[in-house]
Amino acid sequence: MEKQQPILKAEDLSKRYEDGVLAVDHVNLDIYPGEVYCLLGANGAGKTTAINLFLNFIPPTTGTCFINGIDVTRDPLEAKKYVAFVSENVMLYGNFTARQNLDFFAKLGGKENLTKEAYYQVMRRVSLQEKAFEQRVKNFSKGMRQKLGISIAIIKNAPAILLDEPTSGLDPKAAEEFLEILAELKGEGKAILMSTHDIFRAKEIGDRIGIMKEGRLVMERTREELQYEDLVKIYIDYMKSEPLPA
Amino acid sequence: MFRRMLKRQLIEDILTYRFLVSLVLVLVAIVIFSLVFTGHYHNLQDAYAKARTQNDDNLKEFAKSPSENLMSASQSFLLKPKPELFISEAYEENIPQGFFFRASQHSLQVLSPKEETAGAQFHRSISKKEKLADVLTYSPDLTFIVQFLMSLFALILAFDAVTGEKEKGTLRLIYSNPVKRAYLVLAKYISALFTLGIVLFIGLILSLILLNVSSEVSFSSSIFVSVSLFFLASIFYLSTFILFGISCSVSSHSSRNSLVLCLLVWVFLVIVFPKSTGMFLTLKRFDVPTEEEINQMAQKASIETGGRLEKRLPADYGSNYEKYRRSEIRLKADAEIDKSGQDVLDYYLRKKLAAIEEVRKVNFFSPASLFEYSASSVAGTGLFHFESLWNQIRRYENDFLSFVKNESSVLEKGSFFYLTYDTISNKPIDFNSIPKFEDKNSGPGERLKDAFPYISLLALYNLFLFAFVFYKFQNYDVR
Numbered sequence: 001m002e003k004q005q006p007i008l009k010a011e012d013l014s015k016r017y018e019d020g021v022l023a024v025d026h027v028n029l030d031i032y033p034g035e036v037y038c039l040l041g042a043n044g045a046g047k048t049t050a051i052n053l054f055l056n057f058i059p060p061t062t063g064t065c066f067i068n069g070i071d072v073t074r075d076p077l078e079a080k081k082y083v084a085f086v087s088e089n090v091m092l093y094g095n096f097t098a099r100q101n102l103d104f105f106a107k108l109g110g111k112e113n114l115t116k117e118a119y120y121q122v123m124r125r126v127s128l129q130e131k132a133f134e135q136r137v138k139n140f141s142k143g144m145r146q147k148l149g150i151s152i153a154i155i156k157n158a159p160a161i162l163l164d165e166p167t168s169g170l171d172p173k174a175a176e177e178f179l180e181i182l183a184e185l186k187g188e189g190k191a192i193l194m195s196t197h198d199i200f201r202a203k204e205i206g207d208r209i210g211i212m213k214e215g216r217l218v219m220e221r222t223r224e225e226l227q228y229e230d231l232v233k234i235y236i237d238y239m240k241s242e243p244l245p246a
Numbered sequence: 247m248f249r250r251m252l253k254r255q256l257i258e259d260i261l262t263y264r265f266l267v268s269l270v271l272v273l274v275a276i277v278i279f280s281l282v283f284t285g286h287y288h289n290l291q292d293a294y295a296k297a298r299t300q301n302d303d304n305l306k307e308f309a310k311s312p313s314e315n316l317m318s319a320s321q322s323f324l325l326k327p328k329p330e331l332f333i334s335e336a337y338e339e340n341i342p343q344g345f346f347f348r349a350s351q352h353s354l355q356v357l358s359p360k361e362e363t364a365g366a367q368f369h370r371s372i373s374k375k376e377k378l379a380d381v382l383t384y385s386p387d388l389t390f391i392v393q394f395l396m397s398l399f400a401l402i403l404a405f406d407a408v409t410g411e412k413e414k415g416t417l418r419l420i421y422s423n424p425v426k427r428a429y430l431v432l433a434k435y436i437s438a439l440f441t442l443g444i445v446l447f448i449g450l451i452l453s454l455i456l457l458n459v460s461s462e463v464s465f466s467s468s469i470f471v472s473v474s475l476f477f478l479a480s481i482f483y484l485s486t487f488i489l490f491g492i493s494c495s496v497s498s499h500s501s502r503n504s505l506v507l508c509l510l511v512w513v514f515l516v517i518v519f520p521k522s523t524g525m526f527l528t529l530k531r532f533d534v535p536t537e538e539e540i541n542q543m544a545q546k547a548s549i550e551t552g553g554r555l556e557k558r559l560p561a562d563y564g565s566n567y568e569k570y571r572r573s574e575i576r577l578k579a580d581a582e583i584d585k586s587g588q589d590v591l592d593y594y595l596r597k598k599l600a601a602i603e604e605v606r607k608v609n610f611f612s613p614a615s616l617f618e619y620s621a622s623s624v625a626g627t628g629l630f631h632f633e634s635l636w637n638q639i640r641r642y643e644n645d646f647l648s649f650v651k652n653e654s655s656v657l658e659k660g661s662f663f664y665l666t667y668d669t670i671s672n673k674p675i676d677f678n679s680i681p682k683f684e685d686k687n688s689g690p691g692e693r694l695k696d697a698f699p700y701i702s703l704l705a706l707y708n709l710f711l712f713a714f715v716f717y718k719f720q721n722y723d724v725r
Contacts, residue, residue: 052725055418055421055422057418057421057723057724057725058723058725076424077424077425077426078424080422080423080424080425081424083422084422085418085419085422087415087418087419089415090415090419091414091415091416091419092414092416092419093254093258093414093416094414095258095261095262096254096257096258104250104254105419105420105423107247107250108247108250108251108420108423108424108425109423109424110247110423110424149419152419156423162422
């Protein structure tokens with residue numbers, strides 16, 4: 001059987017900021033269709049920088065990011081057609097309704113001519129309350145905004161989804177609902193890269209889990225491997241360990 | 247995709263309180279200014295009408311008996327008040343407000359609003375106002391509204407164009423999609439310009455309605471051309487400030503910093519710079535004396551010329567005056583004497599206008615000044631109107647003298663250069679056939695030609711700022 005190509009791929013990826021900080025240090029990563037990859041790490045470990053590199057928000061110092069086989073630095077507009085993004089704190093246009101926001105970002109993502117019903121269906125799928133569909137977003141709770149954020153990612157129907165600590169600050173019920181949606185998207189064959197602090201939820205949803213420390217991907221385990229290991233202990237051990245040699 | 251971004255931005259701009267506040271303030275300002283203007287315009291028209299009536303009365307006297315009533319051939323020509331003054335009053339103390347034409351000496355003296363000259367004295371006798379300046383006091387105009395109020399609104403609309411999106415968190419979401427960098431700032435720019443364009447358009451329509459309703463101001467269709475040209479100049483000007491706002495936004499870390507930077511830019515370019523050049527570059531710095539000094543110099547020049555000529559005149563010229571009374575020698579000598587005085591007046595008037603132009607060149611640095619100059623050009627007021635008046639009067643002067651020479655000369659035709667008791671007869675002239683002066687409005691083509699350099703410089707400003715904004719945003723950290 002022919003081996004699948006990774007949808008998200010980082011090849012020897014490094015990022016050194018102007019102040020000299022090495023935020024990402026020679027990271028290699030492959031994420032395949034139908035796979036959820038969770039990046040764990042303390043604040044400043046380089047998780048968000050890695051996501052920013054995939055989105056071409058910043059140029060890499062060395063290495064390359066590929067989305068669906070397209071070099072992100074060389075052809076960012078083409079690469080971004082194949083990725084959706086959900087941030088830690090989804091902030092939308094407060095004066096616009098949920099549907100109007102969804103419509104705007106869907107069109108930016110290249111989805112034209114969608115009906116009102118199509119937007120409603122997506123919002124129903126993420127369990128956003130029906131009455132909120134035509135309400136202005138400025139009064140939405142964080143949970144509602146995160147749901148709308150994932151709706152935007154769903155409606156784009158991109159093969160790759162990047163999530164930057166999407167459950168941070170959500171109440172347990174909302175976080176659980178969020179993970180259920182991710183599981184569905186995984187079932188649809190999406191390649192998902194999620195950065196998170198939440199070890200338990202990472203273990204629950206992740207097919208593979210990587211731990212980042214000082215910009216390096218210091219550990220990677222599959223779901224199967226973690227059946228016999230304690231992820232919490234591994235994580236704490238890495239966090240407590242001596243700084244990595246330069 | 248761009249259309250979609252533009253549409254969203256337009257809806258947002260029009261839904262925000264900024265649009266509503268700017269619309270309300272502009273409309274309130276226009277209503278107040280219209281009321282002030284109609285009163286001011288009434289005074290101007292009154293003074294102008296009185297000057298014309300007095301000129302006609304004088305000419306009637308003159309026509310009855312030209313030689314006897316020669317002094318009545320003097321006339322004062324004020325800048326004709328026109329409704330376009332509401333677009334741009336362009337009142338400047340240093341720009342004379344008309345001329346005093348003395349046919350008996352072929353002399354043309356400026357009517358200065360702030361100085362006591364023979365012309366001003368003459369004018370005072372007909373306007374019943376203490377000083378000419380009292381009639382001509384500055385009235386607020388549409389230029390003021392656009393120059394000060396709307397430029398500020400332009401900055402307020404644009405100061406958070408990029409920082410606002412970043413702070414909201416929408417910038418990352420937008421650029422996680424295949425969106426070209428330029429689209430966002432272009433959408434912000436066009437939307438802000440369109441929003442301000444609507445405010446200005448409504449304001450201009452309202453001002454035309456208010457002026458039309460007022461019984462004081464009557465205007466022809468040419469005002470629509472002036473208003474359209476003014477709208478065009480305003481769009482260029484407001485575009486500059488929108489681009490300044492976006493420039494501040496892409497150069498700042500937060501909207502608050504951007505707002506402070508925008509306000510500093512506004513204060514400097516709209517208030518400090520134009521006003522300081524006016525304070526430091528006074529006419530004295532360009533060796534332009536006061537009107538009184540100029541008149542004294544003109545008088546002195548005439549006396550000196552007289553003295554010089556005396557040596558060239560026949561020996562019996564002084565003792566045998568009657569012999570030379572209507573002679574070519576005497577007429578030529580007197581003409582030369584008067585011309586030397588007039589040359590001094592003209593020299594300093596040209597010098598004064600050149601000095602005003604020089605100050606303008608320094609002010610080219612400020613888009614607010616460029617706009618002010620372009621507005622007065624498209625409205626056909628201010629310096630442009632004065633220069634046009636001067637040219638028209640020079641033509642009239644010749645027409646008038648030629649006419650009197652033909653009608654009332656006691657000498658061979660064309661053998662004298664100005665009017666004296668000795669050279670014109672007392673034969674009555676038909677008043678209706680005497681050429682009357684009429685200050686004609688310049689055509690839109692001429693006004694646009696005058697405004698072209700200023701509007702072109704504003705366009706250059708825009709191009710430069712466009713390049714800056716796009717360069718900065720290409721390298722902007724959208725995280």
